[in-house]
Amino acid sequence: MALGAIILALLPMYASNYVISIFIVLFANVALATAWAFFSGATRYISLATASFFGIGIYVLAIAHVYVPVPVALAAAAIVGFLVAAVVGLSTLRLRGVYFVVFTFGLTELIHQIINWWEINVNKTTSRYIFTDVPNVNIYETLLVIALITIVGSWYVSKIRLGFALRAIGEDETVARHSGINTTRVKVLCFALSASVMSLVGAVLALRYPYIDASIAFNNSWSFQVLIAALLGGAGRAWGPAVGAVPLVLLSDLLAGSFPHHFSIALGLCFVVIVYFLPGGVTRLILRLYHAWWAEQTKTRTH
Amino acid sequence: MAGREQIILSIRGLRKAFGGLVAARDISFDIPRGRIFGLIGPNGSGKTTVLNLITAEFAADSGSVLFEGKEILGLQSFQVCRSKIARTFQLVRVLPHMTTRENVMLGRMFGSEPASPSHATREADQLLERVGMAGKADMFAAQLTYIDQKRIELARALATKPELLLLDEWLAGLNPTELRIGIDLISRIRGEGVTIVMIEHVMEAIRALCDHCVVLNAGEKIAEGSPQSVLSDPEVMHAYLGVDDAAA
Numbered sequence: 001m002a003l004g005a006i007i008l009a010l011l012p013m014y015a016s017n018y019v020i021s022i023f024i025v026l027f028a029n030v031a032l033a034t035a036w037a038f039f040s041g042a043t044r045y046i047s048l049a050t051a052s053f054f055g056i057g058i059y060v061l062a063i064a065h066v067y068v069p070v071p072v073a074l075a076a077a078a079i080v081g082f083l084v085a086a087v088v089g090l091s092t093l094r095l096r097g098v099y100f101v102v103f104t105f106g107l108t109e110l111i112h113q114i115i116n117w118w119e120i121n122v123n124k125t126t127s128r129y130i131f132t133d134v135p136n137v138n139i140y141e142t143l144l145v146i147a148l149i150t151i152v153g154s155w156y157v158s159k160i161r162l163g164f165a166l167r168a169i170g171e172d173e174t175v176a177r178h179s180g181i182n183t184t185r186v187k188v189l190c191f192a193l194s195a196s197v198m199s200l201v202g203a204v205l206a207l208r209y210p211y212i213d214a215s216i217a218f219n220n221s222w223s224f225q226v227l228i229a230a231l232l233g234g235a236g237r238a239w240g241p242a243v244g245a246v247p248l249v250l251l252s253d254l255l256a257g258s259f260p261h262h263f264s265i266a267l268g269l270c271f272v273v274i275v276y277f278l279p280g281g282v283t284r285l286i287l288r289l290y291h292a293w294w295a296e297q298t299k300t301r302t303h
Numbered sequence: 304m305a306g307r308e309q310i311i312l313s314i315r316g317l318r319k320a321f322g323g324l325v326a327a328r329d330i331s332f333d334i335p336r337g338r339i340f341g342l343i344g345p346n347g348s349g350k351t352t353v354l355n356l357i358t359a360e361f362a363a364d365s366g367s368v369l370f371e372g373k374e375i376l377g378l379q380s381f382q383v384c385r386s387k388i389a390r391t392f393q394l395v396r397v398l399p400h401m402t403t404r405e406n407v408m409l410g411r412m413f414g415s416e417p418a419s420p421s422h423a424t425r426e427a428d429q430l431l432e433r434v435g436m437a438g439k440a441d442m443f444a445a446q447l448t449y450i451d452q453k454r455i456e457l458a459r460a461l462a463t464k465p466e467l468l469l470l471d472e473w474l475a476g477l478n479p480t481e482l483r484i485g486i487d488l489i490s491r492i493r494g495e496g497v498t499i500v501m502i503e504h505v506m507e508a509i510r511a512l513c514d515h516c517v518v519l520n521a522g523e524k525i526a527e528g529s530p531q532s533v534l535s536d537p538e539v540m541h542a543y544l545g546v547d548d549a550a551a
Contacts (some may be wrong), residue, residue: 171398180384180413
């Protein structure tokens with residue numbers, strides 16, 4: 001994995017701009033899907049609020065980059081994402097199952113409309129320009145680091161008490177609560193951590209946009225794409241969502257030229273395949289095949 | 304009951320209504336330390352409600368629950384657990400996609416004496432051995448039989464290191480052999496100094512284990528005393544056993 005990271009870090013020296021662009025989108029998706037699975041995969045609180053926090057990150061950058069250096073604007077995006085998620089989490093994480101899903105879906109639309117109203121009535125505008133001269137290579141490296149930290153962080157948390165608490169909440173929240181876990185605190189903290197990564201990714205990607213408006217920033221398709229990437233890869237392990245994001249990003253790029261409006265059909269088909277054939281994602285399948293192969297190897301060796 | 308006996312849990316005027324249905328009507332009783340205390344009564348009499356009020360699964364409308372002299376009404380469930388009160392559930396609850404060992408580790412890692420995962424692993428294995436599940440530590444809880452799920456639920460509760468253990472029909476649904484093993488196990492847990500409150504319908508177990516019983520009917524306490532005395536109380540016979548069954 002370290003070798004792969006080094007190769008990816010050095011890639012911009014040799015690759016074309018087109019390849020860099022694809023990798024930028026890929027890293028963004030990997031970070032988003034990993035962050036999503038960190039909370040939703042473990043607790044099974046299926047969130048469709050990815051686009052909300054992603055969009056908040058875009059807006060914080062668009063507003064802040066005029067006044068402060070870009071790194072400060074990025075940090076501000078992560079902090080605002082964390083705080084909004086903490087407030088939202090405190091009020092909604094008592095909802096379970098489909099109620100939580102529907103609420104988080106509606107949240108994006110709610111924030112979208114509030115920002116729209118605020119821009120039109122207070123700021124007398126509908127869009128904002130982003131004036132930065134951050135080269136693509138820097139965006140590439142930043143997102144690579146964010147994606148790696150998210151994966152390693154998610155893996156690390158899965159090994160400590162906090163990760164155990166998250167899984168227990170996903171398994172049976174009542175049991176978790178009666179076994180001494182402060183379930184509210186664990187849920188709100190992890191929901192907010194996951195959201196702060198989403199906001200940060202949104203803010204970094206916004207550096208590439210010449211201008212933004214509320215419909216660009218708060219686009220629900222991000223929520224669905226990220227969810228399906230995570231499930232396709234396997235939301236139960238830290239490196240699963242990253243594996244799932246690769247084919248989806250490539251497919252999206254492939255379809256973008258000739259069939260720009262058909263990607264959602266591909267996502268839908270993906271979802272059906274996951275539900276019927278890959279409940280643990282591609283990574284579970286890979287692990288299963290690997291274990292079978294390993295068992296076969298040891299068997300032939302002993303005979 | 305001897306007056307100088309130490310009281311571990313003291314319930315006063317506990318009340319809970321769900322809309323018009325009063326599930327617990329001003330219930331009061333004391334639980335002496337180190338004993339097995341039976342909470343009995345017909346279905347729907349409010350036994351599980353009392354357990355849910357003690358462990359803050361529901362919020363009480365009024366009343367007081369003193370645990371070792373301190374008010375615990377108003378705490379949250381995780382705080383009740385950390386203050387050394389553990390419970391099992393009427394409909395057995397396990398973490399289905401986690402292993403037997405992990406189910407027990409949960410209690411050790413987050414209970415009244417939180418431990419690191421590696422420390423919890425060792426103690427979980429010891430507890431599993433104690434409830435007769437040593438060979439099944441790596442199985443997923445969902446794969447286990449009903450009795451085995453009940454065993455790990457008990458091990459999980461014990462892993463939180465309770466002073467007071469609340470068992471909600473833990474012996475229900477066991478066959479005669481399993482029942483004997485279960486009665487033995489509960490009696491050994493008491494021997495280690497844990498006070499036990501058990502909601503139970505199995506008369507054999509109540510007679511064999513309980514030092515003291517409270518009988519509830521329709522949300523009210525109707526009798527209290529030794530198992531022999533309450534089970535022969537005419538009102539209890541009428542409410543709980545049915546007069547004909549009691550005569551037979």
